[in-house]
């Protein structure tokens with residue numbers, strides 16, 4: 001299923017918007033946290049600056065968010081992860097309210113109390129959580145609500161390949177399959193769970209292979225490519241919309257790989273740990289607070 005010209009343009013614009021947002025946020029986040037502005041003896045002060053706490057950015061992962069959300073309408077629900085900006089932007093969450101939330105302002109989505117990992121926008125049906133694996137249960141709830149109301153709305157739960165081993169993930173997959181909920185589960189596989197490589201934490205190469213254990217179809221997407229994601233997930237979203245009371249659940253659909261083919265032409269932030277081996281410094285501070293805090297010996301704020 002090829003996207004229309006308008007859709008293609010929307011996808012490209014959204015990816016640029018996400019990339020610009022994340023690059024800007026990376027700079028703003030570091031303000032006041034690095035020497036010489038911080039207290040003597042600390043290399044990195046995670047608690048200071050305009051955005052205190054951790055920061056998980058998703059530059060380089062635009063294709064997954066955009067390729068999926070291009071299929072969605074306002075009434076569809078998206079539940080994101082602790083790395084939520086690209087999903088939120090692709091779902092239409094307003095940048096001003098989202099940014100105000102990250103800055104802890106009362107004009108933010110949650111009056112500044114949630115911060116960047118706890119964005120909640122009922123108008124655009126978007127939420128996320130700092131708890132990994134916590135995106136799936138609420139998506140099942142949204143799917144159940146749509147089903148009970150007889151709507152063709154779908155819910156999408158994004159989760160990382162690290163979260164794929166959490167108990168709540170498996171409970172949700174089982175429930176969705178059992179109750180035939182219109183939920184699409186999207187595993188964004190960037191091969192790393194902060195500092196833990198997938199190879200040392202996950203028993204299978206493809207999380208999608210686990211789908212059959214729940215009696216649902218699994219789809220694999222090889223490249224970090226917005227069009228490839230869009231085309232691969234189209235039948236799953238269609239199937240979920242046509243569910244009705246006796247339909248089938250959506251698939252698990254991981255999107256591994258960090259080598260964008262048809263993403264943005266420039267990929268300075270090519271992934272959370274592009275080319276990194278354990279113990280090696282990453283070129284990119286994807287998880288800014290956490291990585292700086294640990295590597296440079298700065299103070300860390302625990303969740």
Ligand SMILES: Cc1ncc(C[n+]2csc(CCOP(=O)(O)OP(=O)(O)O)c2C)c(N)n1
Nearest residue numbers: 083130131132160161162163190192193194
């Ligand atoms: C329930 C829970 N356990 C542990 C953590 C700490 N934690 C934060 S991010 C992360 C790794 C997540 O990896 P993954 O799901 O692959 O997502 P990615 O960071 O790669 O986007 C962990 C373990 C957490 N936030 N929640």
Ligand SMILES: [Mg+2]
Nearest residue numbers: 160161192193
């Ligand atoms: Mg990961």
